[in-house]
Amino acid sequence: MALLETKNLSYFYQDGDQRRFILKDTNISFEKGKFYTILGQSGSGKTTFLSLISALDEPKEGEILLDGQDIKKIGYEKFRRNEISIIFQSYNLVPYLTALENVLVAMSITENELPENHREVAYNLLDYIGITKNKADRMVNQLSGGEQQRVAIARALATNVDIILADEPTGNLDEEMEQEIVDIFKRLAKEHGKCVIVVTHSNEIAKQSDEPYYLHKGVLKHE
Ligand SMILES: Nc1ncnc2c1ncn2[C@@H]1O[C@H](COP(=O)(O)OP(=O)(O)OP(=O)(O)O)[C@@H](O)[C@H]1O
Ligand SMILES: [Mg+2]
16 A cells, blocks of 8 residues: 555646646655655756645645545644655755764654664664764764765654655765765665655666656656
């Protein structure tokens, strides 16, 4: 069964008396254990789609279901806090905290059940993603872009959610670092059963995903 699903999802901007549709009757379902990509030209509505499935914005029409239940019923805030993690192009870490502290803050906000020893779990997660203890204790603005994105991924994992969303997560990184981050996403899907949904401009990333989609003129099509 689908973990996350959209049913006739539409979004538009009102332009005078006209509606300019960004998404039109989108039906798509996402499962655990798969790495999805959404490709599309600039302005095609990729970020809009992610904002809707991450409950940062509300659909104009249609619905989004988690395990068959409308996320509006679950409550947008609760859904955001407990069901998903988002990774952004610009990392969005708290700059005056260390890498470890950034992960700990996320762990303190979620209502999901976590192991008691947050610090140990956070160090281990960071280490797993390639951030050694020495780097974990540094302020995040003293880390490279690739390292900061790893911290953001560790933070996304720390709250024990099934759904990891990312908006152009490698947009600021060189090719080598991009590949390393993509390899992490693959591992999250394959080894940890996460549902990973990545918006990207990169055909190279799309090719490596289990389910590549393309967004064009408001319609999401499987590649
Ligand atoms: N407040 C707004 N009013 C009207 N149109 C808007 C508004 N906000 C965004 N849009 C339009 O919605 C469309 C989709 O934007 P979105 O940010 O989802 O695109 P995107 O695919 O993420 O682009 P990019 O690859 O450049 O990040 C764009 O054409 C944008 O101009
Ligand atoms: Mg965008």
